[in-house]
Amino acid sequence: MQAFTVHKGIVAPLDRSNVDTDAIIPKQYLKSVKRTGFGPNAFDDWRYLDPGEPGMDGSQRRPNPDFVLNQAPFDQATILLARKNFGCGSSREHAVWALTDFGFRAVIAPSFADIFFSNSCKNGLLPVVLAEDEVQNLFEQVEANPGAQVEVNLEEMTVTAPDGTVFGFTLDEDRRHRLLNGLDDIALTLQFADDIRAFEERQRREWPWMAL
Amino acid sequence: MAGKTLYDKLWEAHVVREEPDGSTLLYIDRHLVHEVTSPQAFEGLRLAGRKPWRGDSVLAVPDHNVPTADRDKGIADPVSRTQVETLESNVTSLGLKFFPMADVRQGIVHVIGPEQGATLPGMTVVCGDSHTSTHGALGALAFGIGTSEVEHVLATQCLWQKKTKAMQIRVEGELRPGVTAKDVVLAIIGRIGTAGGTGYAIEFAGSAIRSLSIEGRMSVCNMSIEAGARAGMVAVDEKTIEYVRNKPQAPTGEMFERAAEHWRTLVSDPDAEFDAVVEMDAAEIAPQVSWGTSPEMVAPIDGRVPDPAAESDPVRAEGMQRALEYMDLKANTPMTEIRPDKVFIGSCTNSRIEDLRAAAEVVKGRKKADNIKLAMVVPGSGLVKQQAEQEGLDRIFLDAGFEWREPGCSMCLAMNADRLEPGERCASTSNRNFEGRQGQGGRTHLVSPSLAAAAAVAGHFIEPSALKEA
Ligand code: SF4
Numbered sequence: 001m002q003a004f005t006v007h008k009g010i011v012a013p014l015d016r017s018n019v020d021t022d023a024i025i026p027k028q029y030l031k032s033v034k035r036t037g038f039g040p041n042a043f044d045d046w047r048y049l050d051p052g053e054p055g056m057d058g059s060q061r062r063p064n065p066d067f068v069l070n071q072a073p074f075d076q077a078t079i080l081l082a083r084k085n086f087g088c089g090s091s092r093e094h095a096v097w098a099l100t101d102f103g104f105r106a107v108i109a110p111s112f113a114d115i116f117f118s119n120s121c122k123n124g125l126l127p128v129v130l131a132e133d134e135v136q137n138l139f140e141q142v143e144a145n146p147g148a149q150v151e152v153n154l155e156e157m158t159v160t161a162p163d164g165t166v167f168g169f170t171l172d173e174d175r176r177h178r179l180l181n182g183l184d185d186i187a188l189t190l191q192f193a194d195d196i197r198a199f200e201e202r203q204r205r206e207w208p209w210m211a212l
Numbered sequence: 213m214a215g216k217t218l219y220d221k222l223w224e225a226h227v228v229r230e231e232p233d234g235s236t237l238l239y240i241d242r243h244l245v246h247e248v249t250s251p252q253a254f255e256g257l258r259l260a261g262r263k264p265w266r267g268d269s270v271l272a273v274p275d276h277n278v279p280t281a282d283r284d285k286g287i288a289d290p291v292s293r294t295q296v297e298t299l300e301s302n303v304t305s306l307g308l309k310f311f312p313m314a315d316v317r318q319g320i321v322h323v324i325g326p327e328q329g330a331t332l333p334g335m336t337v338v339c340g341d342s343h344t345s346t347h348g349a350l351g352a353l354a355f356g357i358g359t360s361e362v363e364h365v366l367a368t369q370c371l372w373q374k375k376t377k378a379m380q381i382r383v384e385g386e387l388r389p390g391v392t393a394k395d396v397v398l399a400i401i402g403r404i405g406t407a408g409g410t411g412y413a414i415e416f417a418g419s420a421i422r423s424l425s426i427e428g429r430m431s432v433c434n435m436s437i438e439a440g441a442r443a444g445m446v447a448v449d450e451k452t453i454e455y456v457r458n459k460p461q462a463p464t465g466e467m468f469e470r471a472a473e474h475w476r477t478l479v480s481d482p483d484a485e486f487d488a489v490v491e492m493d494a495a496e497i498a499p500q501v502s503w504g505t506s507p508e509m510v511a512p513i514d515g516r517v518p519d520p521a522a523e524s525d526p527v528r529a530e531g532m533q534r535a536l537e538y539m540d541l542k543a544n545t546p547m548t549e550i551r552p553d554k555v556f557i558g559s560c561t562n563s564r565i566e567d568l569r570a571a572a573e574v575v576k577g578r579k580k581a582d583n584i585k586l587a588m589v590v591p592g593s594g595l596v597k598q599q600a601e602q603e604g605l606d607r608i609f610l611d612a613g614f615e616w617r618e619p620g621c622s623m624c625l626a627m628n629a630d631r632l633e634p635g636e637r638c639a640s641t642s643n644r645n646f647e648g649r650q651g652q653g654g655r656t657h658l659v660s661p662s663l664a665a666a667a668a669v670a671g672h673f674i675e676p677s678a679l680k681e682a
Contacts, residue, residue, distance in 0.1 A: 017527060018406060018506055022646045027627050031277065031291040033251035033298045051634075051652045054291050083527070085407040088440065089646060091342040092249065093358035114376075114410060114442050115342060119358035172374065174235040185360070186260070189368045192229055192237060196265070196370060199228045199239050209463035209471045210241050210335060211268065 002124035003182030007105045008151040009078030011142045012068050019082055020089035021116065025098040029054055038094055039101030043069060069102075073147035080107045081138055086127075087116025096123045106152045108159065110135050121175045124182065128152060128159060134167045154180055215481025218447050219378045219413045222353035222478070226336045228370055238373045240365050241335040244321045245272040245308075247299035248627070249340030253363035254302040263306070265369040270308040271330045274299055275320045276627045278313050280590050280617035292628065319593025319619040322346040322560035326430065327593055329459025333448045333475040338365055343560050343643065345436040348445035349429035351452055351478040353413075355442040376411055377487035379441070380480070382418035385494035390677055392570065393428030394562060394641070394660035396420065397435040398500035402510040404490060409441030412488065415480060416446050420494035426455040427564045434561045435643050438507040447479035501547045501673050502645050502658040504535035509645070511547055513663065513675050519543035538647055539655050540635070547673050550657065552639040554632060555580075555587040555668040556650070557661055558617075559624035562641035563592030565599050567661040572605040574665035577682035580613035581671030588615040588630070590622040614668065626651045639667040 029041045031054060044052045047069060049062040063070045069077070080099065086109040087095060096119045099107065106126040120127045130138070141162050142148060148162035154176060159167045171179075178185065203210055216224075228237040250272075257264070264270065277292035279285075287293040296313070303310040311318040317328065322343055325331040331347040337354035338344060340362040347354035361371055381400055401408075414436050421429065429446045436444025446452075453472045456462050463471050498512035509532070511518065520536065520543065523529040536543065541550070557563070557571050568591060580587050589609050591597035597619055600606055606616045623630040624642040632638055632654025641664050642649075645656035659667070666676040 017531065020646050022625075022644070022649055026648060026652070027625050030248050030627065031289075031295050033255070033295055035252045035255075045648050045652060085410070085440070088406060089342070089437075089644065091340060091356040091358055093252075093340075093360060096358070111407065111410065113407075113440065115356055115358060115437075119360065122358065122360040172235070173233045174231065174372070185372070186262070186364055186367045189237065189364065189370060189372070193368075195229045195237070196239070196368065200266075200369075203239070207334070207471070207474060209332070209467055211266070212461060212463060 001122065001182045001184070004105065004124050004126050004154050004179045006151065006153045006155065007078065008149050009105065010073050010076055010147055011079045011081050011138065011150045012074040012077035013139050013142045014068055014080060014082045015139065017083035018085045018088055021087055021092050021095035022089055024087070024095040025092065026052070028052070030092060030094050035097055036101060038098035039103070042098035042102045043067070078103050078105050079150055079152065080104050081135065081142060082107065082109045083135070084110040084132070086112050088113040091115045093119045096120050096125050100125050108135065108138065121179060122185065124179065126152060126154060126179065128169050130159065130167050130169055137161065137165070214485040215483040217378045217480045217484040217486060218351065218415050218445055218478060219353070222334065222336070223375055225334065226353070234374050236373055236375065237370045238336060239370055240338050241269060242325070242331055242337045243270045243365050244325055244337065244339035244344070245270055245303070245362070246276060246321045246339070246341060247274045247295045248276045249359050250302065250362055251295065251298045252359050253366060256363045257366055262367045264308065264366045267306060267308050269369065271325065271328070272299060272303045272308055272310045273318055273321055273324060274313055276621045276625065278620040279628055280620050280622045280630055283313060283618050288629070316594035316598060319596065320560045320563065320621055322434065323563060323592030323596065326350060327459070327595060329456060329462035332456060332462060333452055333478055338371065342437040343434050345442065345444040346430050346434040346560055348433040348436070348443055349426060350456065351445060351448035351475065353443060353445065356437065376413050379409060379412040379414045379488040379490065380486040381414055381416050381490045381492070383416070383420035383492045383494050384418040385420060387420050387423070387494045387497065390662065390675060391497050391499055392660040392662065393424050393431040395497055395500045397432045398502065398507070398510045398658060399497045400492065401435065401439045401507050402500070403492065404439055406438060406506055406508045407440040409436060409439040412441050413443040413445070414439065414441045416444060421446060422449060425566060426451055427566045430564070431561050435507070438643055448475045499660060499663055499675060501663065503539065503541060503547070504532065505538050505645055505647050506535065507643065507645060507658060509535055513547055513673060515547055517541050517543055517545045517547070549672060551583055551637070551672045552657065552667055553583070553585050553636045554638045555584055555664050556623045556638055556640040556642065557588070557664050558590030558592070558622050559642035560592065561643045562661050563590060563596065565596050567641065568596070568600050568605050571661040571665040572608045574662050574676045574679070575612045575614065575669060576608050578612055578669045580668050583671045584668050586615065587613065587668040588617055588623070590617045591619050593619050623650050625649060639664045639673065
């Protein structure tokens with residue numbers, strides 16, 4: 001996993017709440033058996049005026065000029081700003097892969113859906129929870145000054161707005177540690193293989209029907 | 213000290229290791245796998261040279277992409293075909309349990325798990341699918357995971373989790389005639405909102421929940437995620453135990469009795485404390501129809517499409533306005549005047565035998581209305597289909613002009629050939645009414661099987677009891 005320490009970049013304001021994972025990556029693209037290549041179809045239904053299918057040539061499609069990610073400088077954004085309950089709906093990790101493949105490194109919102117939050121942390125995409133008024137403040141700054149850069153610092157757990165205001169956020173220590181170091185979860189867990197085996201032995205003794 | 217919740221009990225029974233910050237290595241008993249969220253996990257495993265930790269914990273099945281008609285011709289769409297073939301080659305090369313498309317036991321993963329006794333009370337159950345909460349109806353801790361976690365469970369049989377808060381949703385009293393489990397859960401979501409359960413494990417309780425069959429409880433737990441909760445569950449009672457008895461993978465004989473004795477303890481203690489409690493009066497719940505693009509946007513069948521102008525919160529009002537535009541609906545329209553173009557009876561929410569019986573009861577002796585271009589029934593599994601055919605339900609549907617299909621997810625998410633065309637309106641027994649969910653530009657109204665059947669017959673939404681005599 002790509003480590004996350006400090007990142008500074010352009011913020012794309014996506015002024016919607018309850019952005020669901022069907023919207024982030026529509027189902028026709030879930031047929032891929034790969035982890036990459038989802039970026040051109042991130043937010044496909046909102047981003048293009050013509051219906052998209054896997055394998056289409058992006059340059060031949062009609063972009064929706066009203067959609068924020070089609071507008072300069074937001075097409076170069078690496079931080080996404082949205083309203084509450086971001087990433088709700090289906091568990092598809094493809095939604096996270098679509099955002100990272102587009103180039104996003106962090107998403108800032110007042111709240112996230114649980115599965116999306118967990119999926120993001122496992123792919124080096126930092127979900128940053130700020131208070132609603134702080135998110136509102138960022139929306140205002142970014143809209144007043146498109147292209148202004150925001151810094152997200154996981155070491156300090158701060159977001160620095162374009163006007164220099166610093167907002168603090170939190171992330172549990174375990175996730176923070178893994179993200180800062182880009183650690184492989186499975187290798188870490190396998191250090192506890194003996195504990196897992198001991199658990200299995202106990203379960204087989206007490207509740208033998210569980211592993212029939 | 214306060215007693216334990218069902219969630220506490222299930223959680224504590226699966227802790228392998230706990231770190232000082234509360235991160236817990238949780239043991240997973242059953243791992244359900246489907247073709248959409250698993251290929252990258254199997255690839256990751258292969259690249260790292262790892263093997264499944266406990267292959268016999270896996271049950272794999274293709275469901276999202278499979279065709280529901282002309283199965284003998286295979287899958288026409290080459291991309292879908294590759295995904296299903298990839299699943300087959302991944303699981304067979306590792307010797308994992310698998311029901312291919314041609315197997316009568318194939319079906320939607322959340323229908324076949326309980327049907328096979330692969331998911332049992334007291335288990336931890338995961339699947340790369342957010343509707344895994346369905347299995348919580350058996351008194352299990354069941355939740356959806358992402359693909360990285362699928363790989364992690366394959367490799368280690370465990371997941372790192374933090375215990376969430378516990379919420380009890382208590383529905384007390386008697387449900388009115390014609391009100392189903394689906395109406396109960398839609399009313400709950402309408403009340404607490406799509407983020408109301410975020411950060412919680414929900415236990416559904418109260419006399420109205422206990423009065424539901426196990427299949428009804430599955431419909432309720434299924435939509436926990438639409439209320440924001442990863443897990444939903446119902447305490448074990450004698451109905452649970454009778455449901456599990458004689459299922460193919462369930463224990464038998466003396467072992468079953470021993471297990472049942474343990475399962476009876478899987479209830480919240482009377483003095484257990486929840487972090488949040490929501491109480492609802494069963495008698496106040498009417499049959500529900502969703503009008504918008506989020507499952508919390510529901511109205512009673514005798515109600516009207518709400519007016520954004522009457523909403524005080526501006527962010528909400530804008531969301532409602534956007535939804536009405538997408539749905540092409542006008543504020544204050546009576547729900548009974550909304551006319552669908554298509555009707556879909558299926559999905560992991562409502563495709564079990566009781567759902568099909570409820571729909572067939574409404575359809576019996578009647579005909580599909582002329583404005584309904586397509587009414588399709590997609591059983592949740594090959595075994596449900598077989599059972600329905602033995603009971604003659606297929607004839608009832610076919611005689612009324614419905615289509616009777618092969619099992620799979622189908623038009624719940626339109627990854628196969630079954631989908632809405634832009635602008636088409638659908639009465640659907642599925643669980644999500646997001647923009648484009650059933651096909652780009654498609655408009656979904658979530659309802660129960662009996663309401664979907666009634667809409668197919670009348671050509672507009674209507675309470676089944678208000679239909680003219682068959
Ligand atoms: S029926 Fe629908 S909600 Fe259920 S598993 Fe299939 S696609 Fe997901």
